[in-house]
Amino acid sequence: MIKISLPSCIMLLLLVSGCSKIEPWVKPYERDQLADPIMSSARDPVSKSYMTHVYQAREAARGAEGGAGGGCGCN
Amino acid sequence: MQKHITQVAKSTPKALRLSKAVMFFSLWTSVSQLHAAILPEDRADFMYHSYEGGGIEITGPSILVRKQIDDKFSFYGNYYVDNITGASIDVVATASPYEENRTEYKAGMEYLRDQVTLKTSYTHSEENDFLAQSVNFDVSQEIFGGMSTVSLGYSYGWDEVGRSTDPTFSRDVDRQSYRVSLSQVLTKKLIAELAVETITDEGFLNNPYRQVRYFDATAARGFNYEFEVYPNTRTSTAVALRAAYYLPYRAALHAEYRIYEDTWGIKASNIELKYTHPFKDKWIFDISLRGYEQTAADFYADIFPGANAQNFLARDKELSTFTGGSYGFGVSYEFTKEWGFIDKGTFNFSFNHLEYEYENFRDVTAGGAPGSEPLYFLDADIVQMYISLWY
Numbered sequence: 214m215i216k217i218s219l220p221s222c223i224m225l226l227l228l229v230s231g232c233s234k235i236e237p238w239v240k241p242y243e244r245d246q247l248a249d250p251i252m253s254s255a256r257d258p259v260s261k262s263y264m265t266h267v268y269q270a271r272e273a274a275r276g277a278e279g280g281a282g283g284g285c286g287c288n
Numbered sequence: 289m290q291k292h293i294t295q296v297a298k299s300t301p302k303a304l305r306l307s308k309a310v311m312f313f314s315l316w317t318s319v320s321q322l323h324a325a326i327l328p329e330d331r332a333d334f335m336y337h338s339y340e341g342g343g344i345e346i347t348g349p350s351i352l353v354r355k356q357i358d359d360k361f362s363f364y365g366n367y368y369v370d371n372i373t374g375a376s377i378d379v380v381a382t383a384s385p386y387e388e389n390r391t392e393y394k395a396g397m398e399y400l401r402d403q404v405t406l407k408t409s410y411t412h413s414e415e416n417d418f419l420a421q422s423v424n425f426d427v428s429q430e431i432f433g434g435m436s437t438v439s440l441g442y443s444y445g446w447d448e449v450g451r452s453t454d455p456t457f458s459r460d461v462d463r464q465s466y467r468v469s470l471s472q473v474l475t476k477k478l479i480a481e482l483a484v485e486t487i488t489d490e491g492f493l494n495n496p497y498r499q500v501r502y503f504d505a506t507a508a509r510g511f512n513y514e515f516e517v518y519p520n521t522r523t524s525t526a527v528a529l530r531a532a533y534y535l536p537y538r539a540a541l542h543a544e545y546r547i548y549e550d551t552w553g554i555k556a557s558n559i560e561l562k563y564t565h566p567f568k569d570k571w572i573f574d575i576s577l578r579g580y581e582q583t584a585a586d587f588y589a590d591i592f593p594g595a596n597a598q599n600f601l602a603r604d605k606e607l608s609t610f611t612g613g614s615y616g617f618g619v620s621y622e623f624t625k626e627w628g629f630i631d632k633g634t635f636n637f638s639f640n641h642l643e644y645e646y647e648n649f650r651d652v653t654a655g656g657a658p659g660s661e662p663l664y665f666l667d668a669d670i671v672q673m674y675i676s677l678w679y
Contacts (some may be wrong), residue, residue, distance in 0.1 A: 217469075239473050251566060256564075274524075274556035
């Protein structure tokens, strides 16, 4: 299990966005495991949106729930 | 030049390497195309959902149908119903009326152009005393060789709040949401997402039926009720970090941590872990654990010292201080028999159990001296059963 802390993630993202010399280090042909449906946070959108609705009804917190849409970069 | 080409052609090891390079390039090209931004698959989901807890039962269907056109557009529609029966703690305590049915329609479209996806949708939700409508716009772009996806979104909603006991009562609420997220492939097995969303509400934000209670020595039970009063604006910000990790065998571990804060003084956070385990290609099992905690709104109290004790008054248990926990499991079975235009389908079942322990919301139905009744506790069971079809 690779340990990645939040600060290192942020640094990594800043580097990615600010330094054009860094090349993508995970090639498209290496993303088959990331593209596996079991890796999707919303494998079944109808269920995902229902549970979001349940929690919104019981809790004050709202927002940033993550949509059923894309954003995984591995479609 | 001709000599060089001839040498390459005659050199078996070099020819093999060239052949491998061609194969590698072909594979890379095909996989690149595979991993380019794509639209969601054509599928339909037919769900029955059930929530039972806190004295109420909420059941109903949810049907979601999605269809691509020309590989550039994807249209979808969602029909969702909540049928509510029973009586919550608020209703039992104050005999307040409440909605018995909510029907929601949602229609949306996604448009894909190169690495950019544009999304828009409209939602219409109706109860006998509440109408909510919203429009949503989102744009996503893959960058950095497809390793990063940046998404921006905006929603505008407008509600009409009524009161079934007073046909002349009508109030408006405007809602706006601004969201941004970055999804990042970190390794061959690890992907993470950082999402931020700010939501602003303006208008009549309290429940038109719910009441707060206050000490009243003249009342037989020692307290009395008056309608709650909320501020007419609320702005909240939530930040979520999610990650998914592909385990050495075919299984996945999902994690989420979210923090939340709003202008009503509520601070909250939740953490969730989910483990997904396929079994013999046809089955997928999920187990999940989730924890939640929040502080109360500044103007919340279980019982106020007197009538009109302050300018804003709330006794909604969702605005109190509490902690929550839940666990759940799910199972999915895939069948691949082709039925006409159906390519494959899944049968799905999931169960979740929720528990909330309230730290300053008391169960007035349990009796006792005002302000010293037992603290309220809520648990609920959630069942989802659905069939998904791909075509």
